[in-house]
Amino acid sequence: KILLTDENGVESEFELIGSAELNGNQYFACVPSDSKDSEYLEYVILKLIIDEDGEEMLVTIEDDEEFEKAEDYFNDLFMSEIDYDNQ
Numbered sequence: 637k638i639l640l641t642d643e644n645g646v647e648s649e650f651e652l653i654g655s656a657e658l659n660g661n662q663y664f665a666c667v668p669s670d671s672k673d674s675e676y677l678e679y680v681i682l683k684l685i686i687d688e689d690g691e692e693m694l695v696t697i698e699d700d701e702e703f704e705k706a707e708d709y710f711n712d713l714f715m716s717e718i719d720y721d722n723q
Contacts, residue, residue, distance in 0.1 A: 638666060640682075640694060653679060656709050663706045664694060665714075681706050 650666035682694040
């Protein structure tokens with residue numbers, strides 16, 4: 637479980653469902669911990685950065701092209717994990 641604090645200081649708990657290193661950057665796919673009851677699982681993609689104090693931070697991806705590349709990677713990863721034979 638990961639505890640994230642947004643820009644307003646609101647804390648939310650997430651679960652890590654995937655990670656990837658793409659083009660020298662580290663990305664994480666997470667779902668809110670309270671979303672387990674949902675039939676359709678929606679996830680967020682965050683990028684690991686090092687702030688000016690040397691602290692690791694997970695941030696949203698501002699660049700559309702960068703976001704789309706990470707999203708494509710995770711979509712492909714998660715779709716390949718679905719076993720259609722058991723449905």
